Amino acid sequence: MNQHLVAVGKYEKPLESVRNVVQMSNAQALFKQGLRVCIKPNIVFWSRTVEFPKYGVITTSSIVNDMVHVLSEHGVDDITIVEGSVTMDPRDSSGQAAHAFESLGYNTLAKKYGVKAVNVFDRPFASVDLGEGMVLNFNSDALNCDLVIDLPVMKTHSQTGVSLGIKNLKGLIDVNSRKACHSADPEKDLHFWVARLADKMPPIFTLIDGIYTAEYGPNVDGRKHRSNLLAASTDVFSVDKVGATLLGHPPSDIPHLVHYARNHDRPIDLADVDVVGESVEALAKRHEAYFPYNQDQSLPLAWDKKGYQGIAYRKYDLSMCTYCSGVTGAIMAAIQMAWKGEPWDDVEVLSGKIMQANPDKKHTILLGKCMYQAHKNHPDIDRMHAIKGCPPKKDQIVKAFHEAGVMIDPNIIENLESLPGFLMKYYENKPEFEPGHFKIK
Secondary structure: OEEEEEEEEOOOOOOHHHHHEEEOHHHHHHOOOOEEEEOOOOOOOOOOOOOOOOOOOOOOOHHHHHHHHHHOOOOOOOEEEEEOOOOOOOHHHHHHHHHHHHHHHHHHHHHHOOOOEHHHOOOOOEEEEEEOOOOEEHHHHHHHEEEEEEEEEEEEOOOOOEEHHHHHHHHHHHHHHHHOOOOOOOOOOOOHHHHHOOOOOOOOOEEEEEEEEEOOOOOOOOOOEEEEEEEEEEEHHHHHHHHHHOOOOOOOOOHHHHHHHHHHOEEEOOOOOEEEEEHHHHHHHOOOOOEOOOOOOOHHHHHHHHOOOOOEEEOOOOOOOHHHHHHHHHHHHHHHOOOOOOOOOOOOEEEOOOOOOOOOOEEEEEEHHHHHHOOOOOOOOOEEEEEEOOOOHHHHHHHHHHHHOOOHHHHHOOOHHHHHHHHHHOOHHHOOOOHHOOOOO
């Protein structure tokens, strides 16, 4: 059995800590003068409305900066940062990306090292056949480079269990491909698609950024930790297995890793991995992935315990894609604010592509274009309140809930881009959470 090297280290000193895991993983053998390198960080969400701290959500600028410096030490000077954050306003994709790159200090890297930073939605895509009739459109810059530097955040994910090296590559595909990954096909579901994202890529060096880790991820509404962990390897599957283990999840519990193991005839445990550096067992700490729901999955457990009645907001499934995910947190926050102790009038909220309407409900709110298309002629819906857009439009969200008698505050929905700043204020005065990790001087 071929053994794959994974380096695990502590983040203790800028540059030195990254250089250490690069050397322990023997990745420096890949860094040669003349290479075209693409760096893929994780900027899952960005807001121009508020400069929110990004702990456990976005790759730290410290790690990006240190990685660029290490590459430059080995004579690599053709470096492009590539990322494709989906915005709730597709027309603003370029402006939002430019704001993110400037705020995170990537433009400083351009001045110091000649690094380019590009929004994948401004660049060409190429169709890639992943087998079994599965075709996705990948960013051409990454496909045609000599080496991809994959810099995910170490976090759990409410749909895929964890979001690490393989999952981070989803940011390289176009919007239609992302929607395709959230298939309603129970056989070729999100796990099935994600497992193949790395298959046709150039060589990949993955360095998982665990300065801050997140549970109940991948976004801002989870719980963040200062963990100071780094895991690195030239084999993305091996480092993802180690990363999952560090998050307290056996790789066998992560469906897309199980698919990958089967596709590549690899063991799902760490039998083919040599870990060097720190002890995985000593550092592993359970990070929960899934917000708890009540027994019939009709309400978040916290709502159930508080006695919410007259509403069913089912646990979202794998078929709900990024646009509806982007508004769900704000909608749920608005519902919480609207609860006054009086039962609502038998309301249910459906999302994704595969949920089915309950004929016993008086009001059915259909969140998003996919759910509307699936139910627009449904015979068992009493009163339909459709939010038809993709992405869902804010005014339609408010209208639908108000028509159903759930008087959510329109300001919460209208200002959903400000929600991250509100949620992240919890970490504002905690000394272990340092905003400077998201700046480059």
